[in-house]
Amino acid sequence: KNQVEQSPQxxxxxxxxxxxxxxxxxxxxxxxLRWYKQDTGRGPVSLTIxxxxxxxxxxxxxxxxxxxxxxxxxxxxxxxxxSDSASYICVVSAYNAGKSTFGDGTTLxxxx
Amino acid sequence: xxxxxxxxxxxxxEKKQPVAFWCNPISGHNTLYxxxxxxxxxxxxxxxxxxxxxxxxxxLPKDRFSAERLKGVDSTLKIQPAELGDSAVYLCASSSSIGxxxxxxxxxxxGEGSWLTxx
Numbered sequence: 001k002n003q004v005e006q007s008p009q010x011x012x013x014x015x016x017x018x019x020x021x022x023x024x025x026x027x028x029x030x031x032x033l034r035w036y037k038q039d040t041g042r043g044p045v046s047l048t049i050x051x052x053x054x055x056x057x058x059x060x061x062x063x064x065x066x067x068x069x070x071x072x073x074x075x076x077x078x079x080x081x082x083s084d085s086a087s088y089i090c091v092v093s094a095y096n097a098g099k100s101t102f103g104d105g106t107t108l109x110x111x112x
Numbered sequence: 113x114x115x116x117x118x119x120x121x122x123x124x125x126e127k128k129q130p131v132a133f134w135c136n137p138i139s140g141h142n143t144l145y146x147x148x149x150x151x152x153x154x155x156x157x158x159x160x161x162x163x164x165x166x167x168x169x170x171x172l173p174k175d176r177f178s179a180e181r182l183k184g185v186d187s188t189l190k191i192q193p194a195e196l197g198d199s200a201v202y203l204c205a206s207s208s209s210i211g212x213x214x215x216x217x218x219x220x221x222x223g224e225g226s227w228l229t230x231x
Contacts, residue, residue: 043222089154102154
């Protein structure tokens with residue numbers, strides 16, 4: 001069964017600090033991996049998308065990495081801001097299946 | 113460009129009552145999804161449409177849930193009768209598979225969700 005596991009479940013950091021969120025998956029055959037940010041009460045918004053040939057991608061202060069061999073991805077947030085407080089969801093898609101498997105997300109709280 | 117539009121944003125109903133949600137995807141997007149998201153969890157796919165055809169409805173509880181996308185554009189999701197356990201956020205999303213390699217994936221754009229509370 002295709003699965004996506006995210007850790008930690010929740011994280012609290014101080015404003016200005018960096019943090020890294022983890023995503024492990026068993027989806028096969030792998031097509032692509034996306035990270036979404038979901039603010040409270042809003043729909044998820046795409047941050048990055050990576051295919052098997054990409055091992056890093058940045059979007060401003062967000063940097064995602066992908067190790068297709070170990071089936072792991074991370075999302076690194078640099079110089080966190082209060083507005084980074086949200087749930088970060090890892091989504092992995094299987095090749096040609098049109099199906100995406102969602103993780104349960106990591107809830108990040110940035111405190112002043 | 114307008115995003116995915118959903119209505120209503122919030123709905124409170126008594127159990128056993130019917131409820132319907134409406135979604136208008138991004139213009140030109142041929143793929144439409146309905147997801148259900150419980151608190152503290154990721155979205156779970158209920159149904160996926162390619163144009164007007166439901167290509168994946170394996171997770172849709174067909175005894176009480178129904179969906180349609182008659183003209184391949186907007187869509188409705190209905191629950192009848194609603195149960196207490198149906199309280200959740202119902203997210204509509206859309207994407208375009210036209211002009212993309214299958215391996216590169218298509219970004220899924222989400223609406224703001226319809227928050228359902230069944231009491």
